[in-house]
Amino acid sequence: MKRLFTSFALMIAASVATAEDVTTYMLDNGMEVVVIEDARAPVVVHMLWYKVGSADEPVGASGVAHFLEHLLFKATDVLESGEFSATVAANGGSDNAFTSYDYTAYFQRIASDRLELMMQMESNRMNNLRITAADVETERQVVLEERNQRTENSAGALAREQFRAAQFQNHRYGVPIIGWKHEMEQLDLTDALDFYDLYYSPNNAVLVVAGDVKPDEVLALAEKYYGVIPAEANLPVRERPQEPPQRAERRITYVDQRVSQPYLVRSYLAPERDPGAQTEAAALVFLADLLGGSSFTSALGQALQFDTQTAIFTSASYDGSNLDSGTFSLVVAPSEGISLSVAEAAMDETVAAFMDAPIDPERMESIRTQLRASEIYAKDNVQGLARRYGAALTQSLTIADVQAWPDILQAVTEDDIKAVAAKVFNRDQSVTGWVVASQEEAR
């Protein structure tokens, strides 16, 4: 028996009458299907999301989730190596994939009448890869070059890697998605296939189809191609090592001669969006905006870039879209002649002053307006909507959570913000990182 869930825009409060036409199904084998309708252009985005990412990797095999993502473009029982992408291109489409801590996703963007072909190929590579040892050798070099390009060649990326490793003392969020270089160099065929065999299964996947499509037609195709694949009986429960109580702040100075502009980053552990419990996360969205969203109107921007010339750049950001803990971060790049310790003190004073003062109701109203507008603008990008649903559903949220989120944001109060800020701004759970070109700059 299929279960059918349908929700339409009318079900959402008129104040944010922007929810998409979204229909969801659950196939008998446990695969979720989400259809987002947008008939403005004859285009479809077909995305298959697996509920597995780098934070699910076995210890010692960091990077295998992303490495496997690369290998999925090699041969299957019916497709030659490279034939998947070549077929998409030969039909005028484009395809790619991405890996994060919590998910791995594959997508194609193509004329909507080619959807069936995409499902046929994507469902084929869920279970039928035929990777060779030669594929592994060459592709390992490719991902090492990818790491070179994204990380080794970038002082900022290397610094972020160090800070994140310090922020998470036990959770795999502290290990880079692309992997530690020394472990990537050792990844082999068995690592990749073990991961593939266990996690690439319909009961660990979410299909998101967005664009000029009809939900019943998508369902029929999904049943035909994905519905016939048996569920993985041994799929493990997704419980990853959690953080212990963090009892001491960490301070790191990252020195790299390729740094030209010194800066500092302070990150704190923060609650993430959870099913049925998104209020704290919503309040943190406001907190980030109030503290460092706009350099012109935020607390840090006003205090450090306008009232004083302490900094040339400030920001605050909240990463709450995670299966497990999120982070809340502040960044300050000091002005010429201002030391990092002076900048850090000014940052802390600004945050303390923010906590002591009432929040300007006009700023709250402005943020609410911008969040409401962002829902309208988001409708212009159907691939963005598809990503929103895919990411949420692989991070334990439900369709209802996704659709309730705009209203939860609108309902955030000053008390919510101050309460969650008091909880998050705990130095014992923080990392302060300085990024400099030399030790002499670290003062």
Added chain:
Amino acid sequence: MLRIVIAFCLSFTASAALAEIEIKQVTSPGGINAWVVEEPAIPFVALEIRFRGSASLDLPGKRGATNLMTGLLEEGAGDMTAQEFQTAREGLAASFSFRAFDDTLSISARFLTENKAEALDLLRQALVDPNFDQDALDRVRAQVLSGIASDEKDPNTIAGNVFNAAAFGDHPYGSSSDGTVESVTALTQEDMFDAHRNALTRDRLYVSVVGDTTAEAVGEMLDDLLGALPAEGPAAPEDVDFGLAGGVTVIDYDTPQAVALFGHKGLKRDDDDFFAAFIINHVLGAGGFESRLMTEVREKRGLTYGISTFLVPKFHAEMMLGSVASSNATIAEAIAVTRAEWARMADDGLSAEELAVAKTFLTGEYPLRFDGNAEIAKIMVGMQMVGLPPEYVVNRNHYVEAVTLEEINRVASELLQPDDLHFVVVGKPEGLTSTQ
């Protein structure tokens, strides 16, 4: 009087589904043209404005003036300070972006139907009545200077700056539009007003609008928004020849992965052979995973994460460029393979099958670009800048289809000159040294 001249439809016949985009051309009473697509489905409007010229119009000794001026357009206008202006903009949830490129000053705006009059009034003040307050100038100048310093340590930017300087010398294309530490440090308020008067002029203006509005409403709005700008600006720079001979330039830089920027002269956007070159470039290096260079350098040999090539028809010079990054130990091999593929394409051209596959992709992919208000607005303003008519959106796939294998192979042998390729390599590449 308002004129709405042509209504034009693009039908997506490449697909079973049929969608239509109706492009309307409107001319305001004051003579400002715009292309408009009325799309009421979502209650917002995307507006794209371009001024041709941009940083190429920097006055002698004032390199970086247009870039800094453009950064200051959002930093206070009319009787508003920067903070007052941004508070107003945020309150309307409008977004404005101002960017200065070598040839193009680009303004992208997005605003809600419910407050479009207020949003446009704010944008108008930024465009026609910016303040260039001294404190804003000093603050943004510090940001630009920090960016210039960062660029000096970024391998990709180092490669680009070295390549452009060698190819174009004293022409504006030969130096970064950000300017130098010296030139930017010396810029004054008066320089900002000069740059504004020179760069934002109605004779080099292009406008497109897509969203919840009408061509008539756009026609009535244009004069308010842009009519106060000067009618004409200074002369554009002369055209310039690509002046870099084949060879290798190694820039020693301590980083694990070497980056290479390479290229030689290209061809103009309005060249009769442009579509042949477009297909050649696609097959050689622009077609993502399917390109020959990705196949040879990445898929077969694992030498890189990505390699790509570009046709770069600028307004005053033409190039064909490429870029690749590979470990210091392997960049020499990546470059050797690239040269060999360049020569193979020049000598042998494409097979009939490769051409057919490329045409299928290029004609199939084209209608997929028109999938959002902001995307359509960007495409339309880009077409205007290179002199394409609205009906190009329908004819474009015919131009691709019409290219023959004989043309392809002739153009490949003319365009691709492996001995003319110059590689600027930043890193510590093993087995590579600069040629004379």
